[in-house]
Amino acid sequence: MACIDPSGTLTITAKFLLKSLAEQPLSPEDIAARLGEPLFRVRGNLRELSGADYIEEDGGLYRLTEKGRKEV
């Protein structure tokens, strides 16, 4: 997986993405612009982090969960 390595540790990519959500919920497009990453890559990462309960989606915006906030 791109965001969580086989040992269950968040990758650098994942940490940067989570940090980008520290202040406010963002759309995938906003996250891609902030990180300078292609949108497709951000979408894939968001799906993975959402599946692992680090973030949650509401109305097209992503925000940190409690689990995600602990990593920031």
Added chain:
Amino acid sequence: MQSSTDAVPLAPRSLPRIGDPAPPFTANTTFGTLKLEDFKGSWLILFSHPADFTPVCTTEFIGFAEIQPQLRELNCELMGLSIDSVYSHIAWVRNIKEKMGVDINFPVIADLDKEVATLYGMINPGESKTETSRAVFVIDDKQVVRGIIYYPLTTGRNMQEILRLVKALQTSDAHGVATPANWEPGRQVIMPPPKTAEDAAARVASPGVECKDWYFCKKDL
């Protein structure tokens, strides 16, 4: 022996054609799990190559990497595919960096179960049952197949033609025109032929339009 009442008719497999929605998929790639829908809003060149660690494919990967910046300027992403493991892809991409000095910054699908290759008709059994041919699918930002190119195992693709195809399609979309043979940006485009006698008369009288005949008119953009 099965009776005709037991037989389940196989649904005919229809390969994606120009104008069809690009078949959705979820794939294991060198960038993690990606879905076709992740590329919505961007154009995508989905291409297959026969095998990692082979010479013609290596030249093609280098070629795709070289045109990637220009594709990005056209809001177009790249994604490769072969029937190899993700470990083979990772090793090969690292080898290209080490031996050729080229970074491969696009995802490559590890299609070991041939699911995406089969969905897109990338395997030509007369050539090889275990490797994909050199297929290129140009998929637009609404995830519709807009162009298809097939090359044989022996012949590397022309990157400039792939780039030209994307530019031509986007020009057609933006301006409602067609592009003639060997078109390059900056050259005249073709106006769609009129569909009524009245429009045909108006067309040949239009300023700024060069017509050989009512159905054959070009103009500058």
